[in-house]
Amino acid sequence: xxxxTATYHIxxxxxxxxxAATLAGEQSSGTFVAVPGETAELKARFAARVERxxxxxxVAIPSLPTGRPLAASYRRxxxxxxWSVENFGPNLxxxxxxxxxxxxxxxxxxxxxxxxxxxxxxxxxxxxxxxxGIAGCRRLTGVTGRPLIGTIIKPSIGLSPDQTAAMVKELxxxxxxxxxxxxxxxxxxHSPFDARVDAVMRVINDHAQRTxxxxxxxxxxxxxxxxxxxxxxxxxxxxxxxxxxxxxxxGLAAAKxxxxxxxxxxxxxxxxxxxxxxxxxxxxxxxxxxxxxRLAGVDQLHVNGIANKFWEPDDSVVRSITACxxxxxxxxxxxxxxxxxxxxxxxxxxxRRTRTTDLLYMAGGGIQAHPDGPAAGVxxxxxxxxxxxEGLDYDxxxxxxxxxxxxxxxxxxxx
Amino acid sequence: xxxxTATYHIxxxxxxxxxAATLAGEQSSGTFVAVPGETAELKARFAARVERxxxxxxVAIPSLPTGRPLAASYRRxxxxxxWSVENFGPNLxxxxxxxxxxxxxxxxxxxxxxxxxxxxxxxxxxxxxxxxGIAGCRRLTGVTGRPLIGTIIKPSIGLSPDQTAAMVKELxxxxxxxxxxxxxxxxxxHSPFDARVDAVMRVINDHAQRTxxxxxxxxxxxxxxxxxxxxxxxxxxxxxxxxxxxxxxxGLAAAKxxxxxxxxxxxxxxxxxxxxxxxxxxxxxxxxxxxxxRLAGVDQLHVNGIANKFWEPDDSVVRSITACxxxxxxxxxxxxxxxxxxxxxxxxxxxRRTRTTDLLYMAGGGIQAHPDGPAAGVxxxxxxxxxxxEGLDYDxxxxxxxxxxxxxxxxxxxx
Numbered sequence: 001x002x003x004x005t006a007t008y009h010i011x012x013x014x015x016x017x018x019x020a021a022t023l024a025g026e027q028s029s030g031t032f033v034a035v036p037g038e039t040a041e042l043k044a045r046f047a048a049r050v051e052r053x054x055x056x057x058x059v060a061i062p063s064l065p066t067g068r069p070l071a072a073s074y075r076r077x078x079x080x081x082x083w084s085v086e087n088f089g090p091n092l093x094x095x096x097x098x099x100x101x102x103x104x105x106x107x108x109x110x111x112x113x114x115x116x117x118x119x120x121x122x123x124x125x126x127x128x129x130x131x132x133g134i135a136g137c138r139r140l141t142g143v144t145g146r147p148l149i150g151t152i153i154k155p156s157i158g159l160s161p162d163q164t165a166a167m168v169k170e171l172x173x174x175x176x177x178x179x180x181x182x183x184x185x186x187x188x189x190h191s192p193f194d195a196r197v198d199a200v201m202r203v204i205n206d207h208a209q210r211t212x213x214x215x216x217x218x219x220x221x222x223x224x225x226x227x228x229x230x231x232x233x234x235x236x237x238x239x240x241x242x243x244x245x246x247x248x249x250x251g252l253a254a255a256k257x258x259x260x261x262x263x264x265x266x267x268x269x270x271x272x273x274x275x276x277x278x279x280x281x282x283x284x285x286x287x288x289x290x291x292x293x294r295l296a297g298v299d300q301l302h303v304n305g306i307a308n309k310f311w312e313p314d315d316s317v318v319r320s321i322t323a324c325x326x327x328x329x330x331x332x333x334x335x336x337x338x339x340x341x342x343x344x345x346x347x348x349x350x351x352r353r354t355r356t357t358d359l360l361y362m363a364g365g366g367i368q369a370h371p372d373g374p375a376a377g378v379x380x381x382x383x384x385x386x387x388x389x390e391g392l393d394y395d396x397x398x399x400x401x402x403x404x405x406x407x408x409x410x411x412x413x414x415x
Numbered sequence: 416x417x418x419x420t421a422t423y424h425i426x427x428x429x430x431x432x433x434x435a436a437t438l439a440g441e442q443s444s445g446t447f448v449a450v451p452g453e454t455a456e457l458k459a460r461f462a463a464r465v466e467r468x469x470x471x472x473x474v475a476i477p478s479l480p481t482g483r484p485l486a487a488s489y490r491r492x493x494x495x496x497x498w499s500v501e502n503f504g505p506n507l508x509x510x511x512x513x514x515x516x517x518x519x520x521x522x523x524x525x526x527x528x529x530x531x532x533x534x535x536x537x538x539x540x541x542x543x544x545x546x547x548g549i550a551g552c553r554r555l556t557g558v559t560g561r562p563l564i565g566t567i568i569k570p571s572i573g574l575s576p577d578q579t580a581a582m583v584k585e586l587x588x589x590x591x592x593x594x595x596x597x598x599x600x601x602x603x604x605h606s607p608f609d610a611r612v613d614a615v616m617r618v619i620n621d622h623a624q625r626t627x628x629x630x631x632x633x634x635x636x637x638x639x640x641x642x643x644x645x646x647x648x649x650x651x652x653x654x655x656x657x658x659x660x661x662x663x664x665x666g667l668a669a670a671k672x673x674x675x676x677x678x679x680x681x682x683x684x685x686x687x688x689x690x691x692x693x694x695x696x697x698x699x700x701x702x703x704x705x706x707x708x709r710l711a712g713v714d715q716l717h718v719n720g721i722a723n724k725f726w727e728p729d730d731s732v733v734r735s736i737t738a739c740x741x742x743x744x745x746x747x748x749x750x751x752x753x754x755x756x757x758x759x760x761x762x763x764x765x766x767r768r769t770r771t772t773d774l775l776y777m778a779g780g781g782i783q784a785h786p787d788g789p790a791a792g793v794x795x796x797x798x799x800x801x802x803x804x805e806g807l808d809y810d811x812x813x814x815x816x817x818x819x820x821x822x823x824x825x826x827x828x829x830x
Contacts, residue, residue: 226672312520
């Protein structure tokens, strides 16, 4: 029988092999004493199996509270566990409960992080995954050979539909490829979703008719399920090409239901992600996270960016981009959404480290607060990327392209 | 305009007032430079407002990585922030994105935990909340004056529908009030959901017809949304009274969609909760968590138990029970589900600390592995609770009721 495998980083006061067996036991038998029905045959067929243990370092202080007396030391290890797919069937929420579930509460661990997991072909076959992905998003926007350049309508809240549309007009005339609602802007009384879509799509469709270039706008449909479906219908009906979901807030089953419709590219916003990832030994790593949403059918997923305004180190950002671009599972990469404090000056380092232009490269203030206005902001981002793909670093880019000086003066500084 | 308020514990190298302003700014304007559309009028109407700051202690070492050089010290504080309800409308996912969202990624914080939040009447009015709650679950099971006694079918995985039904038969004949699937058991090939419901409900309905006592069985409907709806229909059609959701795995919007149907009590399993809560300065506290699921319409919610097998301290368990039993929001308390390593011996301490019997008190091994069998296990739990509500402590209970000795010998030890 095919198996799902998962890799964890653990920290434990127990011998590592014993802790790993506890982990596997909690996610198979699940009680603190043997019960009558638990036969050897059942165990062999359905129990989680510890596949591999790699011991790492030890520390004196536990990373997380355990509710137990302090031990002499805490061992760290990488542990690989597997389950028969027979345990869940093609059911993403139950896969999540199996991979994560009660594990994070076990007193036997002072640290536990899901690093990555793999599903076998028989499981993956039940999922379509991204309906558009990188190729589809490029086709919808007509962008080749460089990242899609995107921006966020700011301020996050307070703008009326007409104010929003006026901003969109300026930005599409500036040549932007992609725009999005902020995650705080969904369907508030001062900017009802339908009115906003009507106002924005009028601008986008007019511009497309005149120029042949149709910007992709990710309308934030995040809401109760019926409202999300209505919002989705509205975007489709007005000729829109993308819907945005706050993935962690909406949740897996509802997000998949929306993705399953397949008429719009799905922009996956990961707000709340820090809660799941920021501690080095709690929660999950991005390679695992992106697989869940890829199976659910998300097309674009946020990864922060080089020198971002958040806490995340560049190494982690690079690893996230790589994870999105990997073919597996499903043979369908995700389009990484680079954002957070981006303005173009990070393009050389982004390209040097990832060697890809398959990105949606987003700047908010970095475009809209450009000294010469949004059109200059968009042009500056394209030029930074041109320099980056020519192999220039930051200083070389500025030397070769004097047009970049104003953005560097406004937003730059030592990277 | 009515406002939503939220309380956070924060840790920051910045002056606390500045950090609080950053928090509020990220969740209102949301970019790193001022943008043209951000007028004073918009700010006054839509910006988050820092309502109160209470400085606490300082520490030398940051609780979470910040991606920034080490500072001299890190200040801790409790901060209360508010938003106008005009920012979101009655939209739970967007409320979550506003309360949590990008905050956990801000480099300005080395710790951030959502402690609690309050919604104004105008927001709450859009939500029905628990369709059954404590009174409804008592009515469905016919239990008064003591906790509902429940158990989990174990092993978690591997049993066929007939094997499951055979266990259920033994347990309902033992007088159990409540049973549930494990969160790892949903709709696997070896125990298809419909076949399991048919087999189990035949037993429960037969027993109810003979005795007048109908046990509540929480079938784990957790799955993709359409499958959950079908599973829900199946439970209703066979006379079942309860469906279980793995809340974190299914997610908020799909869970609410299921709760909205209102024909079954919803058993909310919080597997994955440790990821959101275990670190003292990351994620969220249970009082906030239970409000989200109460607004979504969950009736029963897991809280662990006294002397549980997990890491959680008793104080935290007591606080969770208190949070579930609070009338607000909606004037509708949740039924706290006490579980994890419970066997009856914890009843005296549970009652002493909470003074309530409005509990679903669950024991897995604590019932099914009782030396004299499950019927003796159920009887022993009832007797422990009788002793507890008479005001007896652990030793006094054993002295007064010799029938408790066997459970204490098997499961007990110093509490």
